[in-house]
Amino acid sequence: MRSRVLLLVILIATCxxxxxxxxxxxxxxxxxxxxxxxxxxxxxxxxxEIVIPHxxxxxxxGRDGGRGPGFxxxxxxxxxxYDAVDLAAVTxxxxxxxxxxxxxxxxxxxxxxxxxxxxxxxxxxxxxxxxSIIAVARGRAEDVLxxxxxxxxxxxxxxxxxxxxxxPRTGLFEARRLSTFISALETGSVSPSCxxxxxxxxxxxxKGGEELSRTPQPGERIQKPEFPPGFESPGWTATQLQxxxxxxxxxxxxxxxxxxxxxxxxxxGDLNGDETACMLAVRGDFERGGLSIEDPMxxxxxxxxxxxxxxxxxxxVKATRSGDSVQIDxxxxxxxxxxxxxxxxxxxxxxxxxxxxxxVGAYVKRILDTAISRTQEMxxxxxxxxxxxxRTFATWPEFDRFAWxxxxxxxxxxxxxxxKMTRYGLSFAPPRIPPGEVIIEREREP
Numbered sequence: 245m246r247s248r249v250l251l252l253v254i255l256i257a258t259c260x261x262x263x264x265x266x267x268x269x270x271x272x273x274x275x276x277x278x279x280x281x282x283x284x285x286x287x288x289x290x291x292x293e294i295v296i297p298h299x300x301x302x303x304x305x306g307r308d309g310g311r312g313p314g315f316x317x318x319x320x321x322x323x324x325x326y327d328a329v330d331l332a333a334v335t336x337x338x339x340x341x342x343x344x345x346x347x348x349x350x351x352x353x354x355x356x357x358x359x360x361x362x363x364x365x366x367x368x369x370x371x372x373x374x375x376s377i378i379a380v381a382r383g384r385a386e387d388v389l390x391x392x393x394x395x396x397x398x399x400x401x402x403x404x405x406x407x408x409x410x411x412p413r414t415g416l417f418e419a420r421r422l423s424t425f426i427s428a429l430e431t432g433s434v435s436p437s438c439x440x441x442x443x444x445x446x447x448x449x450x451k452g453g454e455e456l457s458r459t460p461q462p463g464e465r466i467q468k469p470e471f472p473p474g475f476e477s478p479g480w481t482a483t484q485l486q487x488x489x490x491x492x493x494x495x496x497x498x499x500x501x502x503x504x505x506x507x508x509x510x511x512x513g514d515l516n517g518d519e520t521a522c523m524l525a526v527r528g529d530f531e532r533g534g535l536s537i538e539d540p541m542x543x544x545x546x547x548x549x550x551x552x553x554x555x556x557x558x559x560x561v562k563a564t565r566s567g568d569s570v571q572i573d574x575x576x577x578x579x580x581x582x583x584x585x586x587x588x589x590x591x592x593x594x595x596x597x598x599x600x601x602x603x604v605g606a607y608v609k610r611i612l613d614t615a616i617s618r619t620q621e622m623x624x625x626x627x628x629x630x631x632x633x634x635r636t637f638a639t640w641p642e643f644d645r646f647a648w649x650x651x652x653x654x655x656x657x658x659x660x661x662x663x664k665m666t667r668y669g670l671s672f673a674p675p676r677i678p679p680g681e682v683i684i685e686r687e688r689e690p
Contacts, residue, residue: 273338275329276315277404279385280362281351283321288362290328291319291386292340317390325365342371346404348378348422349385349441352504352511360429360509367426374423377408380504380511382442391443391497407500415524415533415554416501416517429509432648433630435619436506437523440514444490444497505624507649513622519615521554522608525576526627530556535580540603541589550591552604553581557662563632570648570655572629576612580604581667597665605663612659620653629655 273294283289294316318335320328333340348366350359366372381388411419420438428436490499503515503523515523524530532555539548557577564571582591582600591600619626630648637643 273336273340275342275345277347279349279389281384281386282354287321289321290325291389293317293389319386349381351381351385355380355511358509376422378420378422378425379439379441412531415521415530433634434628435624435626437503437626439500440502440504441500505626507624518611522612522615528559537607551583555579561632565636572657575660577662579664579666601663601665605661609661616657623653625652
């Protein structure tokens with residue numbers, strides 16, 4: 245009897261095991277990036293960037309010996325994103341998988357309408373990774389995905405991985421994950437935000453970006469970089485731009501810089517590179533980045549600009565509330581390394597170092613105050629001040645009824661920036677000053 249029972253158990257186990265639901269890798273199309281735009285007649289235009297595995301071999305840069313790019317881009321117009329995935333599957337003859345999708349890119353036009361429902365649908369998918377990057381494209385997402393994002397990488401996913409690594413090294417954009425974007429949508433203490441992606445201005449648009457990596461022929465005239473309006477004004481720096489506005493010739497056709505600011509699911513404005521760095525510093529997420537400012541002794545001469553490597557320090561944010569009135573006190577501390585040698589003033593001298601620290605502090609405070617004022621006009625608290633205001637309430641329902649985001653535009657925000665110079669290039673101290681040497685400091689003109 246036992247033998248029969250054992251035989252029956254083995255038979256059932258054999259029948260229930262196996263790969264009945266298996267799918268061969270050759271039958272799957274791996275989607276690496278998805279773009280969403282406004283389609284005709286109120287429909288949704290979905291652009292899928294699908295890897296072609298056999299073209300990512302030894303051909304280099306995803307070109308596989310000149311036989312074409314290592315990815316396929318197709319755009320489908322449908323009612324929903326999941327309709328687009330199904331329609332793409334029946335035309336490609338493969339099952340589309342979103343398990344390795346690393347970027348969800350929303351066109352600016354669609355983002356300025358409302359993407360709450362679309363983002364919520366992605367969050368409900370079993371395949372979509374919550375660690376995927378979410379971003380907004382200047383113009384249409386389809387245009388960005390149809391160019392080869394970087395001539396140095398073999399696939400779009402590799403470019404996404406490497407460009408996100410520049411977030412903690414530059415501070416010019418934030419790496420916003422789908423999970424954190426969803427959390428910001430659901431809470432009333434912070435507004436959603438994400439990085440801005442764009443095609444470089446005036447070059448590469450609509451042509452696949454091939455000419456960007458081309459070597460100029462002998463005697464060929466090189467086009468001058470296109471500068472944005474106001475670049476000649478004192479105090480202007482390239483980090484006060486956004487993606488697609490960087491004056492450049494050659495290089496990669498796609499860049500990431502700046503922050504798209506949302507109120508709920510609708511994009512209401514943006515921050516440039518420097519404003520993004522200040523936002524990250526207030527939130528305690530700024531690690532390091534470069535900063536170039538005018539020489540306080542020669543503010544009208546960009547050739548005497550000073551450059552620093554900036555590292556994030558402590559950030560203190562305190563909220564006090566009296567009825568519906570809220571005051572926010574913000575204090576950020578930064579450490580800087582002096583790396584410039586273009587100025588005519590010796591700021592490595594301890595007697596001039598304080599002047600450099602004050603110049604950096606004044607510049608950062610000016611950018612920070614501008615960014616806060618602009619977000620108050622947008623009614624979007626991307627700085628996370630609401631997290632501090634929430635602590636002034638005993639319970640969450642009380643804070644929820646307070647409706648912080650409606651009070652943020654009228655909040656009084658006071659800022660302070662402390663800057664300390666810790667290194668002089670590769671040295672921990674400036675060059676030694678011989679005894680008896682006197683440095684005559686010039687008085688700055690009023």
